[in-house]
Structures are given as structure tokens and as C-alpha cells.
Amino acid sequence: TDTAPRQRLISDADLAGIWVTNPTRRLFGRNGPTKLDIAVYYAAVGEFMLPHLLGRPVSLFRCPTGKTADCFFQRHPFTGMPTSLTSIETANSDNEKQTYIAVTDTNAYLALAQFGTIEFHSWGTRLEHIDTPDRIIFDLDPGEGIAWREIVDAAVHLRAELQAIGLVPFVKTSGGKGVHIVVPIRTTIGWKQAHAASARLAEALAATGPDTFVTTMGASNRKRRIFIDYHRNARSATAVAAYSLRARPHLPASTPVDWQVLESIDSPEDLNYSSLPSLLTSAGDPWADINQSERDLPA
Ligand code: ATP
Ligand code: MN
Ligand code: MN
Numbered sequence: 001t002d003t004a005p006r007q008r009l010i011s012d013a014d015l016a017g018i019w020v021t022n023p024t025r026r027l028f029g030r031n032g033p034t035k036l037d038i039a040v041y042y043a044a045v046g047e048f049m050l051p052h053l054l055g056r057p058v059s060l061f062r063c064p065t066g067k068t069a070d071c072f073f074q075r076h077p078f079t080g081m082p083t084s085l086t087s088i089e090t091a092n093s094d095n096e097k098q099t100y101i102a103v104t105d106t107n108a109y110l111a112l113a114q115f116g117t118i119e120f121h122s123w124g125t126r127l128e129h130i131d132t133p134d135r136i137i138f139d140l141d142p143g144e145g146i147a148w149r150e151i152v153d154a155a156v157h158l159r160a161e162l163q164a165i166g167l168v169p170f171v172k173t174s175g176g177k178g179v180h181i182v183v184p185i186r187t188t189i190g191w192k193q194a195h196a197a198s199a200r201l202a203e204a205l206a207a208t209g210p211d212t213f214v215t216t217m218g219a220s221n222r223k224r225r226i227f228i229d230y231h232r233n234a235r236s237a238t239a240v241a242a243y244s245l246r247a248r249p250h251l252p253a254s255t256p257v258d259w260q261v262l263e264s265i266d267s268p269e270d271l272n273y274s275s276l277p278s279l280l281t282s283a284g285d286p287w288a289d290i291n292q293s294e295r296d297l298p299a
Contacts, residue, residue, distance in 0.1 A: 018110045027066035027118070028249055033273055035066070039113035041245065044277035045253075048285045049120075049243035050109060052256075056122040057088060057100040057130070059238045063247050064116030071118070071247050075238075077101055081115070084108035090130050092236040093191070100236075102127055118247040121238035125187075132187035133194045134294065137239050138202060139229035140178045143214075143222030152262055154212055154226050155179050158205055159259060168293035170286075173268040175246035175254040178226075180239060182287075184294040191235035197297045202230040242287065245273055258286040 023036035033041075042049070063071040076099055077087045084107040092098045103109050103120075104127070112120075124135040138158065142151050155171055158181060162169045170182045189197070199215070206213035206228055214225045232239040245251045251273040257265065265271075271279070 018107075018114065020114050025066055027063060028068060028247070028251070032066070032249065033251055035113070035116075037273060038118065038245065038251075039110070041251075041273045041277065042113055043110060045243045045280060046106065046109060048256075048280055049241070050106065051285075052242040052287065052290075053103055053109070053120060053122060055102060055104055055126040055128065056241075057090075057102045057125075057127070057236075057238075058123075058241070059121040060101070060112065060115070060117045061119035061121065061247055062116045063118050066116075068247065073121075075100055082108050082111035084111060086127070088127055088130070093234050098236070118245055118251070120241040120244040122241045123236070123238055124233065129187045131190055133189075133191060133233065134185060134187050135290075136183050136185055136194055136198045136230075136297070137232045138181040138183070138198070138205070139174070139232050139239060140181065141222070141227040141229050142177050143225045143227060145224045146226055148266070148268065150212075151177075151179055151226065152265070154209070155181060156259065156263065157209065158228075161205055161208055165298050167295050167297075168289075170256065170290055170293075171259060171262055172242055172254050172256040172287075173252075173265070173271060175240060175244065175252040175268070175271075176248075179262070179268075180254070182242075182290070183297075184290050185297050186294045188296060191233075194297065195230070195233045195235075197299070198230040198233040201297070202228040243276075256285065256287045261286070 020039050025035045026032045059073050059075040062074055084105055086102040086104045087099050088102055089099050124133045159169050167183050172180050174180050202215045206215045213228055214221050215228050240254045242256045244254050252269045253271050253276045255271040
């Protein structure tokens, strides 16, 4: 309860002395995970998650009360935030100076559990080259009437198209309804160019399956189609980070998978806070080669 004394967090995971108050508070209803479960999840997957999170501006989706209605996005520094969290001043997409937050060390990452952080969303760049993205993302958003299997088949098709132009795409479940195809790129172009190039690429990809894909946002033309959302590639836009949980019942995780494994997934929601840690230790990180797979985006 809210009046529970501060309790030292004790688990099999090494939580580096981080404190979590109200560790038994349940999130998202009576049968939901506890605040401690979330902290333990992030400690357990840190080895896999941190290489993809550290040094990138982040937005946190925080749910301090554990009620969905009280959750909010936090992308700027906040009162009482962990001192180990980094602040960075940079322009947004409208060229206005803003101060963003970034996780640059393990302590800050672990400490965020205390702040009710459920989801981590990150920019496709790192602080040391903030003006030049190193990853672009095609967020495949299924319209009404699209089954999971169709999303998988579409993603596998797009993989081949991207490989054919010399790119090395990686894939993860979104933790929601779709999948994310992530393409590591050399840090040679700015955000405007990357967003524009990803738009043209999305249109070219959509043209390879006009009955399947759309590249415009309107709800009506998305019925029975898959929207290739390339707008995550604008400056200051974010996408949910690899291994982040999602703030919904059973807390599914946005899970990187080998392409072959993607085809064997029947229900992505089964990859969640309780199942994923044990799956990871045996399988290794399917994105281990992502930083060695950067290519130039075709002009
Ligand atoms: P799904 O597979 O269900 O589409 P998703 O994570 O891809 O899951 P989208 O709606 O396609 O969900 O993507 C929206 C993205 O935009 C989020 O992942 C998040 O990074 C960002 N976003 C959405 N709302 C906000 C907000 N209020 N503040 C900051 N970022 C936001
Ligand atoms: Mn999406
Ligand atoms: Mn989207």
C-alpha cells in the first residue's frame, strides 16, 4: 500500500542497491505485476536492452499509480529525477531548443523503476551524433482486419526488398499490434534527409504490394491494409525501445527476434515481463550485429 515502509529491493538480480518504495503495489489491476516485478524485469534484461538504449534521448511512459488513466509521457527533465539521468539541450523538429533526457548509465536505468517507468521510447540516434540518425525504423501498423500472420508475412517481404538494396534490416515486435523493422544506417545524413529518404523508401516498398500497404495515415484507407509508418524518423520522434514493456495488461515487451523466429511467433503478447527474461538468457541478443550492419541509405 502507499503507507508501506521503504523496503530494500531484494532479488536474484543484482539491482546495485537501488531502492523501490511500494514494491508490492500492483499495476494495472489486482492480478497485474507489482512494481518490484517491473524493476526485476528491467534488471534482468538490462544486459540485452542497454546496448540499444544507452546514450539515446528517451521518452519515459510513467505510471506511478499503476492505473492506466494516470500514465503520462515524460521527455523533459523532471523534479526529483535520478541525478544519474542525463539532460541534453537540442532542437526539436521545429528547430526550437528543448531539453531532453537520456539514459547514459546503468544506475539511471535501474533507478527509473522507482519513478513508475513502464515504457522506454528512444530516438534513432545517440548524444554524440545527435544531428545524424544511426537507425531508421519502419513501424508496420496493421489496419482493421489484418491478422498477425499477415503482418509477419508483410515484414518478411519487406526484409527481402530492403536487403535487395543493400540494407540490413532487423525486426522486433512492437509489444502492441504490429512490428518494427529497424535499419541501421551510417551517420552521414541529417534528420530532414533521413526522414525524406525513409518516406521515399516507404513509398517504394508499398509499391511492391499495393494491395497490402499504404503510406498515408488516414484511417479509412488503412482498412485491410498495413500502414508503413515512417514518421518515427523525424527529428525528436521516438519509437518504443527494444525490450521495453508496454503499459497494458500482462505487460508485453517490444521484443527483438531473429527473422526466422518471427515466423514462428503466433501470439506476440506472450513475450512479456514474466516470460521474456528466461527466453533471453538461452537465446542471446538477435540484434547483436546491429551496430556492425550500418549502411548508407540509398539517395
Ligand atoms: P503498435 O504496434 O500497436 O502500433 P507502436 O508502439 O508501434 O505499437 P504506434 O502508435 O504505431 O505504436 O507508435 C506511436 C509511437 O509514437 C510510440 O511508440 C511513441 O514512441 C510515440 N508517441 C505516441 N504518443 C506520444 C506522446 N504523447 N508523447 C511522445 N511520444 C509519443
Ligand atoms: Mn506501430
Ligand atoms: Mn505508428
